[in-house]
Amino acid sequence: MSGFTGTVLITGATAGIGAACARAFGQAGARLILAGRRVDRLEALAGELRDAHGTDSHRIALDVRDAGVVSRVLEDLPTDWRAVDLLINNAGLARGLAPIQEGEFRDWEEMIDTNVKGVLYVTRAVLPGMVRRGRGHVINIGSIVASEVAPNAAVYSATKAALETITTGLRLDLFGTPIRVTIVHPGLVETEFSVVRFRGDEQRAADIYAGYKPLEPADIADAVLYAATRPPHVNIDQLTVKPTAQARVGMIDKK
Ligand SMILES: NC(=O)c1ccc[n+]([C@@H]2O[C@H](COP(=O)([O-])OP(=O)(O)OC[C@H]3O[C@@H](n4cnc5c(N)ncnc54)[C@H](OP(=O)(O)O)[C@@H]3O)[C@@H](O)[C@H]2O)c1
Structure with missing residues (x-):
């Protein structure tokens, strides 16, 4: 490892x-700043x-949608x-699965505020410190929907397309610095993502992952660790990781 x-x-x-x-980098020997809203x-x-692993960590309560809190907590x-x-x-979410003509403003706003503005x-x-120190790496968790728009998920797809553009822009803006920029695009990963998307409907969420072997969160962590542990002169621009049973968005070999 x-x-x-x-x-x-x-x-x-x-x-x-x-x-x-956190588990992959903890095992690899990193010190971790763990951020999220559910501090417990x-x-x-x-x-x-x-x-x-004897991992040293610092925990911060952080809602990435709140610009003031983000700056203050990270400055402090x-x-x-x-x-x-x-x-x-990595913080991000989808809400709902509906055509635009039936979409809810609050869902759109939450996705845009979290997945785009939060990042x-x-x-x-964080970046000014990296530039000042002449050292750093930003890895964004995108999605295959960034390039393959998912039906009934135009806004979620748009947030990930925006993230892809921001990632490319970051690489351009950091030109001349040694800071690396990567985006990892997962396909279907079994997490709480679908429970959050369907606002707690466990059965509907379980159906998303039924009949095939989805990715496990550790599969994506492995890709992130890979990108982070290349030699300093190697920048992994992007990695796309899908379950073998998934050919593209919406095309899943369910038995
Ligand atoms: N699962 C998939 O199939 C899949 C596929 C492609 C891409 N992704 C992307 O992978 C990333 C992680 O998702 P996941 O699948 O691991 O889902 P998850 O199990 O629901 O985890 C989402 C994480 O995001 C955090 N989060 C959500 N809103 C937040 C906010 N406003 N402020 C701070 N943290 C927030 C949650 O923490 P708190 O609620 O505790 O704050 C949670 O830790 C997301 O960007 C998602 O879009 C997932």
Whole structure:
């Protein structure tokens, strides 16, 4: 397994892919800043990683949609936690599955505020330090819907397309610095994503993952760790990781 000894800030570390990244980087030897709204889960994860790998972590309650809180909380990090080597912009969600003509404003706003503006706020807070130190890596968690628009999910797809554009823009804006920028595009991963999308409808969420083997959160964490542990002269621009049973969005080999 690859080692990683720097400081990693993970947004949305309370569940799914974010928690799996925490486990992968904890095992690899990183120090972790775990961010999310459900602080009790961050505390439990911190305890698990401390016991399993002796991982040193700092937990922050962070709603990425609140620009003021994001800047304040990240500015107020304890001195020895300020030098973030790797930012994993993972916090994100989909809400609803409906055609635009039936879409809900509150769902659209939550997705845009979290998946697009939230990433911008966190990145804006962390990046100046990386530029100043001449060291750093930003890894964004995108989605295959960034390039293959999912039916009844135009707005979610648009947030991930925007994230892809922002990722490319970051790479251009950081030209001349050694800071690396990566986007990882997952296909279907079994997490709490669908329970959140369907506002707690566990059965509808379970149906999304029935009849085939979806990705596990650890599969995406593995791709993130891979990108983060290449030599400094290697930038993995993007990685797309799908279940073998998924050919594209909506084309799943269900038995
Ligand atoms: N699962 C999939 O099939 C799939 C496929 C492609 C891409 N993705 C992307 O993968 C990322 C992680 O999703 P997941 O599948 O791991 O879903 P998940 O299990 O629901 O986890 C989502 C995480 O995002 C956090 N989050 C949501 N809104 C937030 C906010 N306003 N502020 C801070 N944190 C927030 C949640 O933490 P709190 O609620 O505790 O704050 C949670 O830790 C997302 O960007 C998603 O779009 C997922």
